[in-house]
Amino acid sequence: xxxxxxxxxxxxxxxxxxxxxxxxxxxxxxxxxxxxxxxxxxxxxxxxxxxxxxxxxxxxxxxxxxxxxxxxxxxxxxxxxxxxxxxxxxxxxxxxxxxxxxxxxxxxxxxxxxxx
Amino acid sequence: xxxxxxxxxxxxxxxxxxxxxxxxxxxxxxxxxxxxxxxxxxxxxxxxxxxxxxxxxxxxxxxxxxxxxxxxxxxxxxxxxxxxxxxxxxxxxxxxxxxxxxxxxxxxxxx
Numbered sequence: 001x002x003x004x005x006x007x008x009x010x011x012x013x014x015x016x017x018x019x020x021x022x023x024x025x026x027x028x029x030x031x032x033x034x035x036x037x038x039x040x041x042x043x044x045x046x047x048x049x050x051x052x053x054x055x056x057x058x059x060x061x062x063x064x065x066x067x068x069x070x071x072x073x074x075x076x077x078x079x080x081x082x083x084x085x086x087x088x089x090x091x092x093x094x095x096x097x098x099x100x101x102x103x104x105x106x107x108x109x110x111x112x113x114x115x116x
Numbered sequence: 117x118x119x120x121x122x123x124x125x126x127x128x129x130x131x132x133x134x135x136x137x138x139x140x141x142x143x144x145x146x147x148x149x150x151x152x153x154x155x156x157x158x159x160x161x162x163x164x165x166x167x168x169x170x171x172x173x174x175x176x177x178x179x180x181x182x183x184x185x186x187x188x189x190x191x192x193x194x195x196x197x198x199x200x201x202x203x204x205x206x207x208x209x210x211x212x213x214x215x216x217x218x219x220x221x222x223x224x225x226x227x
Binding site for chain 2: 004040041042043044045048056089091093103104105106107108109110112
């Protein structure tokens with residue numbers, strides 16, 4: 001069964017350093033999502049891609065976060081510089097549906113980030 | 117911001133008992149979905165119910181949706197220890213397929 005891949009699974013960094021997370025969605029899935037999940041809370045959407053285009057980044061802290069999906073396949077989420085409050089689980093999800101359609105999202109295992 | 121509120125925040129039951137979790141939301145929705153998350157892992161989709169549906173079943177899961185009350189419930193029948201996880205409701209609006217998640221219910225099923 002196809003799965004969403006994420007790496008690394010765990011990342012420890014010091015504040016002010018740069019970190020990057022990678023996601024490879026299920027093959028053929030047009031829509032890709034990055035979520036941040038703080039311990040004890042539900043995931044919150046950071047950015048949504050339709051193919052290589054950003055369709056929603058309203059909750060992305062653009063002063064320090066950036067995301068790209070250059071060829072419309074895999075994606076990278078970057079934080080520079082990292083702050084203590086960025087410690088969280090970063091989840092990637094993909095969906096076969098086009099943006100605007102409401103269907104199941106398939107989640108990867110996540111990257112747990114700890115900022116010291 | 118999180119739209120849904122789940123109730124209870126935590127639920128502890130014995131194997132074989134039924135578990136009911138509730139979700140309330142604030143704005144109009146296109147659909148409502150339930151996901152499960154095992155500790156430290158990604159989310160797994162359980163069931164999707166559309167705004168024009170009132171009840172849906174999948175195996176031991178039963179989901180109801182009351183759009184007039186802006187609420188949904190997830191019932192897990194004959195629970196098993198393997199059902200121990202966090203359960204999240206997520207509402208889908210009309211904006212680009214975006215899902216808004218609640219804060220979740222932590223379910224513990226004791227063998």
